[in-house]
Amino acid sequence: MAVDRDRVAALVRELLEAIGEDPERPGLKLTPDRVADAYVDFFAGVGADPSASLSRTISVSRGPAPETLPSGAVMLRDIRFRSMCEHHLLPFRGHAHIAYLPGEQVVGLGALPRVVDVLAARPQVQERLGEQIADTLDEGLDARGVLVVLDAEHECVTMRGGRQPDASTVTVAARGAFVDPAQRAELFSLLGGPR
Known part of the structure; x- marks a missing residue:
């Protein structure tokens, strides 16, 4: 629509x-x-299929470079995103950090920001956005684990109400192996502190 x-x-x-x-x-x-x-532009993701960019996967064992089979997680950090809070129709923006433990299939790294872009381009709350990204990747890839960390500033917090201009909200969504805190500890250390 x-x-x-x-x-x-x-x-x-x-x-x-x-x-x-x-x-x-x-x-x-x-x-x-x-x-x-x-x-x-802001709401171009309403009705769009966020998994469309995941339809072209690459076999890690039979693909063009089987010697590059990752032994651990693949992480793409600092994916910029913006969305509109569905409560106040005010923007929130930040960075998404995505990691997945590949199974037999991997996806081009450019597909991950496209998933974020489609899901963020609708009225949203950050908590659900992270869960939707994790679900889309979990269902669209044969990943053994998925981790999505969102760190965002919300205009409904910085401009109104408590007016906290330096406050950011961090949410975590995990699937598969990364539900276990020990499994995701290394990834959290790679993220470092606030940016």
Whole structure:
């Protein structure tokens, strides 16, 4: 389902009127269209299949470079993401760190950020986003374990309420072997402290 751009623009115009603004004044005249264009981008993941980028896997034993079979986890750190909090429709953004223990199949590293991008491009909460990324990777790969760590700053925390500009939220989602804290301890040490 695509974002109804015209309807969003009309609703933004109505919102401007509801807060006591004049949507016809020069600074706001184009705002409804600008917001509608932004929402088309922000919510492009609604209805999209996050596992599509995982459909092309590579056999580690029969693939082009069987001598590169990883003996441990594959980790991609510092994947930048942004999303919209479904509670306030304010942005949150941060870094995703993804690790998986390959089975017989691996996936190109570029597929991992695409999974994050699709799932983040919908109204979200960080806790569910991490779980959805972990589920997508767990189901889409023959991984023996999956670990997803999200570290993000939420505008609903930094701009309103408690107004904590330096606060970040860290969530962890684990599947398979990484459910065991001892199995994921090495990965946590590779992540280091806050960035």
